[in-house]
Amino acid sequence: MCVRQKMGVLGPVGTHSEAAARYLMEWQSLDREIVCFGDISECLHAVEMGVVDAAFVPVENSLEGAIAVTLDALARSDTLRVRREVIWPVHNYLMARAKDAEIRVVYSHAQPLAQCRDFLLRHCPQAELIKTASTARAAEIVGASLADAGAAAICTRRAGALNGLVEIAGRIEDRGSNCTRFFEVVRDGMLPPPAEEPDTVLLVCQIDGTRPGALYDVLGEFAHRAVNLTRIESRPARTELGAYMFFFDLDAHSDADAIRDAIDAVAEKSVWLKVLGVFPVHTARNE
Numbered sequence: 592m593c594v595r596q597k598m599g600v601l602g603p604v605g606t607h608s609e610a611a612a613r614y615l616m617e618w619q620s621l622d623r624e625i626v627c628f629g630d631i632s633e634c635l636h637a638v639e640m641g642v643v644d645a646a647f648v649p650v651e652n653s654l655e656g657a658i659a660v661t662l663d664a665l666a667r668s669d670t671l672r673v674r675r676e677v678i679w680p681v682h683n684y685l686m687a688r689a690k691d692a693e694i695r696v697v698y699s700h701a702q703p704l705a706q707c708r709d710f711l712l713r714h715c716p717q718a719e720l721i722k723t724a725s726t727a728r729a730a731e732i733v734g735a736s737l738a739d740a741g742a743a744a745i746c747t748r749r750a751g752a753l754n755g756l757v758e759i760a761g762r763i764e765d766r767g768s769n770c771t772r773f774f775e776v777v778r779d780g781m782l783p784p785p786a787e788e789p790d791t792v793l794l795v796c797q798i799d800g801t802r803p804g805a806l807y808d809v810l811g812e813f814a815h816r817a818v819n820l821t822r823i824e825s826r827p828a829r830t831e832l833g834a835y836m837f838f839f840d841l842d843a844h845s846d847a848d849a850i851r852d853a854i855d856a857v858a859e860k861s862v863w864l865k866v867l868g869v870f871p872v873h874t875a876r877n878e
Contacts (some may be wrong), residue, residue: 597643602627605727611679639686673868676776679854686751687743696742698729710763787871792841796864812856816849
């Protein structure tokens with residue numbers, strides 16, 4: 592009997608993560624059981640421990656930047672690898688128990704609260720903003736609140752509907768181009784690579800920050816070989832003050848030999864280096 596694979600997401604049901612994961616499974620005709628976790632770290636740890644076969648987690652938002660917990664988990668792990676990237680257009684909704692509710696407190700995850708900052712200043716300037724573990728958790732809290740509590744949630748339509756909420760305002764994000772990058776993360780060697788041609792090579796390394804020009808020298812290895820960098824992100828190495836890791840997204844359409852030579856050269860100039868994945872990138876539709 593074939594055992595159904597499991598995919599972990601940030602829960603509860605109704606988060607952007609769950610919506611994007613459902614899109615991935617429908618688009619790829621995948622039959623997977625979605626398992627919700629309370630936070631991203633727990634979700635990725637479940638992959639490492641074999642509790643789930645894959646995790647689908649956010650790594651960067653176009654308005655608020657990198658999701659540090661995802662990057663740090665990938666950097667520290669010896670087994671996690673990125674299998675695929677999906678760019679998910681993010682739409683946020685203000686939802687409450689009643690359409691004419693007076694909004695005195697707004698619950699949501701920290702990212703949507705930041706993504707909707709201008710809207711909240713214009714329309715709910717006096718409201719208290721309370722951070723929750725996820726947008727779906729915010730919808731749960733508001734759904735369980737008293738009708739006259741003045742509570743609202745910034746969440747997905749699905750999360751609101753699941754908790755008996757009605758839409759006060761839709762697509763309230765400050766920029767219409769708001770989107771989040773999601774990684775499908777698996778244990779190394781446990782799932783075959785996607786059939787599509789890769790678009791990105793992701794690597795992370797720690798550079799000796801005490802040596803003048805160390806980062807310049809590393810970037811030069813890519814430049815000299817005409818390997819295009821599409822993204823650079825730094826994170827504290829957590830070993831000492833001033834020590835940093837660098838994440839590099841390389842354009843996989845660059846010459847394969849040049850990419851391989853550049854990575855080898857950068858490895859020689861790094862304290863350590865890991866290739867976290869060679870994978871395709873897909874831009875989703877979220878109407």
